[in-house]
Amino acid sequence: MRAVGVIEGGVSVLDRADVDTDQIIPKQFLKRVERTGFGEFLFYDWAKQPGWELQRNPILATGRNFGCGSSREHAPWALEDYGFEAIVAPSYADIFYSNCTKIGLLPVVLGEDEVRAVMAAGSARIDLASQEVVWAGGTATFEIDPETKRRLLNGLDDIGVTLQHADAIERYEAERERSGPVTTALA
Numbered sequence: 001m002r003a004v005g006v007i008e009g010g011v012s013v014l015d016r017a018d019v020d021t022d023q024i025i026p027k028q029f030l031k032r033v034e035r036t037g038f039g040e041f042l043f044y045d046w047a048k049q050p051g052w053e054l055q056r057n058p059i060l061a062t063g064r065n066f067g068c069g070s071s072r073e074h075a076p077w078a079l080e081d082y083g084f085e086a087i088v089a090p091s092y093a094d095i096f097y098s099n100c101t102k103i104g105l106l107p108v109v110l111g112e113d114e115v116r117a118v119m120a121a122g123s124a125r126i127d128l129a130s131q132e133v134v135w136a137g138g139t140a141t142f143e144i145d146p147e148t149k150r151r152l153l154n155g156l157d158d159i160g161v162t163l164q165h166a167d168a169i170e171r172y173e174a175e176r177e178r179s180g181p182v183t184t185a186l187a
């Protein structure tokens with residue numbers, strides 16, 4: 001996982017509330033186990049509607065309760081594969097929020113008026129270390145769990161956190177009592 005520090009650039013606007021994970025990535029595209037290749041199917045059904053356009057920018061600004069519905073990990077994978085590095089919304093479904101942070105996609109919670117201001121500005125700068133979003137004409141701070149912040153800043157997914165303890169794991173494995181039959185090589 002890449003480390004998250006500052007995310008800066010254009011803002012794509014999805015001015016919709018209660019966007020569920022099946023709308024983000026429909027079920028018929030969940031046949032893969034890799035985390036790549038899902039971006040082309042992002043908002044698949046909506047993308048077929050006349051006038052639909054969702055620019056590939058580093059930041060997505062959207063409505064409240066984003067990522068509700070089923071807990072599919074594919075939804076954050078599709079958003080990240082499309083090119084988004086951060087999402088700014090008034091609220092998220094809990095599991096979706098957690099799934100985002102586990103892959104390095106930064107979900108930022110701001111008030112509705114602040115999200116609308118970011119949408120209108122068209123570009124923004126999100127600084128995870130200072131927990132601040134800056135856009136033309138405004139600034140807002142956001143909250144994030146300190147351990148989640150540490151993991152994102154250091155590019156640590158669940159495996160990366162475990163590997164920080166590789167020496168202790170190796171010591172344990174070398175020292176632990178082995179139970180069961182002793183096997184020897186056949187000559």
